[in-house]
Amino acid sequence: MNAPGTGENTPELVIISGMSGAGRSTAAKCLEDLGWFVVDNLPPSLIPTMVDLGARSQGAVPRIGVVVDVRGRRFFDDLKNSLADLDSSGVRRRVVFLEASDDHLVRRFESVRRPHPLQGDGRIVDGIAKERDLLRELRGQADLVIDTSTLNVHELRAKMDAAFADGQEPELRATVMSFGYKYGLPVDADLVVDCRFLPNPHWVPELRPFTGTSEEVAGYVFDQPGAKEFLDGYSELLRLVIEGYRREGKRYLTLAVGCTGGKHRSVAMAERLTRRLAEQGVDTKVVHRDMGRE
Template sequence: MPTDRQILIMTGMSGAGRSTAADALEDLGWYVVDNLPPQMLRPLVELAEHTGDTIPRVAAVVDVRGGRLFADVQSALESLRGTASELRVVFLDATDQALVRRFEQVRRPHPLQGDGTLLDGIAAERARMADLRNQSDVVIDTSDLNVHQLAAVIAEQFSEAADQTTRIAVESFGFKYGLPSDADLVADCRFLPNPFWVPELRPLTGLDPAVEKYVLDQEGAAEFIDAYVAALAPVLAGYRRENKRHATIAIGCTGGKHRSVAIAEELGRRLRALPDVTVSVKHRDLGRE
């Protein structure tokens, strides 16, 4: 198999956006096969090999629609690992609430629903997909993404320009709304005083200079950022050695509005100075009350 052949396996929960992601990959020049039985993964890769450089980037969508055939997905992936130098498994996920809403919008049953409810089908699929999710190289939570935002995420991670760097997403969040499900690393900045209790800062956010200065000037803030960036440097170097091209670093405070936003912005600025890293910063809970 050519050493520069890129193989992408797209999988995940039904309703999490696999079709949208597959379309986005096609737009980026990937050769995409949807609903492929796992047993056909190796023949697909071998077929691509015979084309020479004509099809250097191959993506296959595999999921529970394959029925009994899907049971062999783990062995099929194991047979490919070690032969394809650029094999990555991408898992699309979403909360139960988001999946239920999407299925109700299109008025279609879940493929594993049977005589039960939508939630019964989702629970059965989560159990069946648990091991595959844990072994995936990239997990993308699409709960709060529309089709255009998901396409942008796919383009950001899997375009040719993205292949040369490790893409780091720094994401602020509020612990009271739960951890981001796709976070690789989580840091807690609730050890800093909360601007919420300062009347003139309460209506502002960590994007406002007054809040940013208040947070970053607190005792321990600069030391935390310095130490965290230093700790991340060998981690990111290891990611590159292991061909892990994307990682999400989540920074949390109570509500995701003040401290985590200011720290995430500063951390993003500091990480951009590291070699072979592309950094984006987003704020999950900034618009919540």
């Protein structure tokens, strides 16, 4: 395979490696949330091929992240050659190396009750020692070394954001989902809003055939005592929650808004909350899960 050529469509490349249990998966997920195309456990010999394919995408894949670890250790010797090929062709690439102290790594493996991938019939510390020896040269070549011994997930995300977010605040995306309690709670909901305290338009004959997306039903719902006050109050609460989510590195929010059947009150409230979130700069979409059910 020839080294990838350079050009305006050649993608930026980040290689994530380091010690098992040090947070490679979290770092990779952070890049994904920042819009990078991330491939986990790619054999190092295929990295130039991946960059070449990205270049041929005509700018559709501008940034590629590749996770290289000891699960692919039979290919690991190829990494040096792949990096040399990339460097000779002028590809912009960076290596992120994640590490942690032996004590912290041992505790992490013990907490999930999983063996170290290199320990074989030995102890966890034996596997860690083998991995450190295997990765020593790569660590010395890394552009960014992050010691996660005392970092939690949010702090590691913050470090990745600082290095790769290009000075822009990572985007928070929200899904506002209306639903009917009689069909069950959405399993992926982060927050749940109950609109059953409002009178049900189902019992108004002229409104029953319509849904909460209609002006007639929405007008009825928000003319009820407490409806507008609830919308204003909960919107303010969401503002505080969103600020906290952004600080903690959370990228996705699912807000479930429920009423009995998921057709009238929850739909109207979900539509209004979607507008309020959009006004706060949140990339928001609305989904009406049960609106079409009888």
